[in-house]
Amino acid sequence: MRTAVLAGVLAVLQGCALTVSDPRARAPIEGFVQSEADARVWVEPGFEAYGARVAAALPAAVAAVEAAHYRRFARALRVHVCGSEACFGRYVLTPKLSAAVVPDNRLFLSPKLDGREKHRLAGLLTHELAHLHLGQRIGYYHSTVPVWFHEGWASLTAHGGGAEYASDAQVRAAIGAGRRIEVGARDTRDRRHRAAAAGLDPYGFYRQSMMLVGWLKAQDESRFRELVLSVQNDEDFEIAFWNVYGQSPATRLAGFFDGAPPAVPAVAGGSIQAASANPNPGSP
Numbered sequence: 697m698r699t700a701v702l703a704g705v706l707a708v709l710q711g712c713a714l715t716v717s718d719p720r721a722r723a724p725i726e727g728f729v730q731s732e733a734d735a736r737v738w739v740e741p742g743f744e745a746y747g748a749r750v751a752a753a754l755p756a757a758v759a760a761v762e763a764a765h766y767r768r769f770a771r772a773l774r775v776h777v778c779g780s781e782a783c784f785g786r787y788v789l790t791p792k793l794s795a796a797v798v799p800d801n802r803l804f805l806s807p808k809l810d811g812r813e814k815h816r817l818a819g820l821l822t823h824e825l826a827h828l829h830l831g832q833r834i835g836y837y838h839s840t841v842p843v844w845f846h847e848g849w850a851s852l853t854a855h856g857g858g859a860e861y862a863s864d865a866q867v868r869a870a871i872g873a874g875r876r877i878e879v880g881a882r883d884t885r886d887r888r889h890r891a892a893a894a895g896l897d898p899y900g901f902y903r904q905s906m907m908l909v910g911w912l913k914a915q916d917e918s919r920f921r922e923l924v925l926s927v928q929n930d931e932d933f934e935i936a937f938w939n940v941y942g943q944s945p946a947t948r949l950a951g952f953f954d955g956a957p958p959a960v961p962a963v964a965g966g967s968i969q970a971a972s973a974n975p976n977p978g979s980p
């Protein structure tokens with residue numbers, strides 16, 4: 697039973713903003729009303745209180761993303777709040793997710809974030825907004841930017857949002873056992889190197905990705921800033937990396953793996969702590 701559940705999790709959780717969605721994601725968005733609390737939030741009627749919670753969390757989330765990306769959002773943003781599973785499933789192919797950015801850079805929040813996963817709202821909202829911010833500049837999914845960087849940067853921006861149910865210690869143990877992300881692998885439109893490629897579960901993949909990006913930023917933030925600005929200018933990730941660091945990603949990040957990396961101080965006062973248990977195997 698446990699094996700079957702894990703297989704289901706792995707099938708669904710190979711990325712959040714990068715989830716492959718069917719044409720429903722390009723269908724006209726209908727049936728939402730604008731929140732009175734924030735014009736950027738559009739809510740399924742009847743769930744205005746949920747929308748108000750999203751509106752309250754939105755300013756801090758936007759500020760965190762713009763600080764982490766060193767740029768403002770390129771265009772006005774809109775968050776769609778689904779209070780029912782039917783609403784979320786109408787636009788997102790993988791309804792077990794708790795939030796998703798789908799083709800055409802549309803952001804949807806699941807009713808899960810108004811239920812048993814209320815505590816994840818701020819983190820996942822920030823995580824998905826980070827994907828939306830990048831998507832506004834280079835498109836919904838750009839195969840030259842590796843999945844580990846997409847997800848690691850978003851999780852780091854969200855102070856661990858999306859990677860809550862794995863710990864730094866678990867990441868170090870996985871690395872010691874040889875389950876490490878191949879940072880030199882090139883993604884293509886037909887093949888993306890996600891959790892399964894590294895022998896990791898999705899939360900472990902997100903957290904190892906976050907620690908990789910956090911380590912890179914901590915080594916030299918000025919270079920990291922130059923890298924991510926180049927990526928936002930739609931420069932090929934590997935070319936941009938070579939131009940900034942004079943090394944390949946694999947060579948530069950060998951220091952992360954070889955040094956048995958300590959916890960990344962991504963939050964003031966200490967490392968990001970993992971949640972104690974996973975309340976829903978169908979997330980993030």
